[in-house]
Amino acid sequence: MMSGITGELWHRINEKRGEYLQLLKSLLSFPSVSATGEGMEEAAGRVAEVLEKVGLRSDIFTDHGGYPIVWGELREERHGTLLIYNHYDVQPPDPLEKWTSPPFQPTIRNERVYARGACDNKGNLAARLCAIDLLLDTIGEVPLNIKFLIEGEEEIGSPHLSKFFQNHREILSADACLWEMGGASPDGRPHIYLGAKGILYLELHASEKRPDLHSSWGAIVRNPAFELVHLLSSMRDRSGRVLIEGFYDDVQMPDSETVALLEELSGFESEVRAIVGDEGLLSNKSAKELLFDLTLMPCINICGIQSGYTGHGSKTVLPSSAFAKIDIRLVPGMRPERVLELVKRHVERVSGGRVSVVPLDMGYPAARTHPSEPFVQLIARTAESAYGMKPIIYPSSAGSGPMYLVTELLQMPCVAAGIGDHQSNVHAPDESISIENYLKGILHVALTIVNFVPFMRGGVTPYL
């Protein structure tokens, strides 16, 4: 049972439930797949329309050179400013046949909303917009300057976002930044993330200057699929440890206050086993060691691999080419350009120049905000009030985001909280969010906004 301001806001959220689900659906009803370009031309305009409807002044920026950035502002000359980062682009929806309902037709089943982007990231954006609407509707104002930065290239590594930050540094000024993602445990405990990994996304191409041949030649002729297989298995051992020389050299090991956060994550192991099954983990490490690896260590993953004939039946062919897509997650201290150099050296040494390394973009480094920052404490307190449970604070997301632009370039604390859960299937078929988490997310953001100035100035949260 919620009481006080929290209870009143929760009551009103539930009264407006239909309206808030409608706002969510309006964002989920169109494709915006940055990897393929599908729907991207219209998407920014549709997002800006939703912003205006809620009462924000919107702008669309294109001078950074990539897909448009939607900017939203509610400026009332208050004593504090919160920057909110989201993205409207989504991952490709394939394999389409694995979706229960079409990815761009939001569908409610069992109190969950299913659609590509439901969690990552249109659902989070919708909850934050609803929080603005909620405050305008209940207290008649938003007691804080709000700035929305909604980009269209997060899922392809945000290749042009740094340009935008350089071009528009002045409008980005704020006291803190609320980042895009987050969720809650199966038992309802909210998750807060104090950082994000960096990323480098590469393709590895092995090809021969000959056509596909009859596979009987395989006895003496090079097979690019085998070249690639030998290379990939030289890059990571069976326990997941990266074997590229120098890969771990620049890793800044986290301090004790940061590592201590992992002690709080008691339910983690059972959560993970619920997702991946009893035998789905790479190693038999303890829950704390797994968390350490997941949040605080770099890694390499094969996202895709393809060569030769993969249709029905048996075709005996010696392929002329093979490729793989791999992502490399970075932690503080690692620079993507340096890691690329190390990968290139490794590939050259192992493949003798037979495999080429093609970075799809230059990626970005990791970011972390220290747990001692006041903004971290504010987000944690409002989360506890909104969800009725102490939040779990992760020192970093296992995922990536260009958060370094905020922490490194703007030198601003940056924290992520959001509406996902263990069933959200982010980046996979049947992506979804629970309606419960969506509504709680609205409440959390609204409480953060109303308490922002009192807490950041005086360490108090009068409106809970």
Added chain:
Amino acid sequence: MMSGITGELWHRINEKRGEYLQLLKSLLSFPSVSATGEGMEEAAGRVAEVLEKVGLRSDIFTDHGGYPIVWGELREERHGTLLIYNHYDVQPPDPLEKWTSPPFQPTIRNERVYARGACDNKGNLAARLCAIDLLLDTIGEVPLNIKFLIEGEEEIGSPHLSKFFQNHREILSADACLWEMGGASPDGRPHIYLGAKGILYLELHASEKRPDLHSSWGAIVRNPAFELVHLLSSMRDRSGRVLIEGFYDDVQMPDSETVALLEELSGFESEVRAIVGDEGLLSNKSAKELLFDLTLMPCINICGIQSGYTGHGSKTVLPSSAFAKIDIRLVPGMRPERVLELVKRHVERVSGGRVSVVPLDMGYPAARTHPSEPFVQLIARTAESAYGMKPIIYPSSAGSGPMYLVTELLQMPCVAAGIGDHQSNVHAPDESISIENYLKGILHVALTIVNFVPFMRGGVTPYL
């Protein structure tokens, strides 16, 4: 310049060139892809029609349970019988975009005929049918009993052919068998093959009991693509040597007369380099060692591999499954069922039960006819007359075919000769044959038929 019978036949072949190309095109104008089933329903009937047109009595057998077998006979109660083996099924034509002209629209460019099956194996079938026509047209008879066995499942490993041999052993009786494939060097020297490797075709499947996940989980969660990559690289080293325990144990090493044939293959290395490029070979072995590996040793090849996202751009996904298609070429002494057992043991040991082995069929063993057999000498002599050059005799093809049914079950000598060349792109886009080789192939088969009884009975070749 050709003289005697050879010259007369060659003259007549050139007069009938248009008609013989038309017969070839009639076989190349329809798909018959056993791997996918495309066109297979009509194909046997169309092949039988062509046989009847040439003057053979045809039958279609289906009691073996697979795609129909077309049987053709010209029975004149002569003192000798030649069994001729061909197949009307072809490899899948993909990737379609790499064909200059559509695969099932035979097209002539630069004195070559382009189509799927032009070489493997409809072109060979056409040449043999034209040889029958040629003899009926010129000498008015075919001085030998001829039996055509034309199957529809060679490209998928002939899974039902042994059943046909068991069911119809009596009609298969003959003195020797002319097998389906062969070709000539760039300088026009004909190739003859005294055997074929066996084959075992497998799929390897790695899959996890979870959906695709966001790739950030890759730090601690198993990736089936990496499982497969580690497994495949444990099966073969970088030089092509197979690392599966016991793999080479049953290999019957060839005798000196067989190995001596390799000495004659002087042009081999430059031929291979013309096809695969200077750096396309797996090792720096000598030409003779390469030939030994190619024709007399077993090998493993990746025909295809697939996992995760392989479309445009960067999708960060941790795939839930991965698979590969591999073929294993066998030599005399090796039994497919034993090799399958060894592979399963290896996969179990390396992957700990995480990868499953799925044989697409049970494959078949290798076959070889010894170089001292009279039928080998006949084919070599008629080849020398038809091509004007001493043939190159390979102890075995590098490729596979169910020739063991002839050599092992019927205990009959079996030799292959045909119409391909180094530009034939067998199993690949733009498959083709040269018209010159096609016409010479007709001549070679015709000369073999007319000299068969005299040579096999008295060691003479009066009709050259």
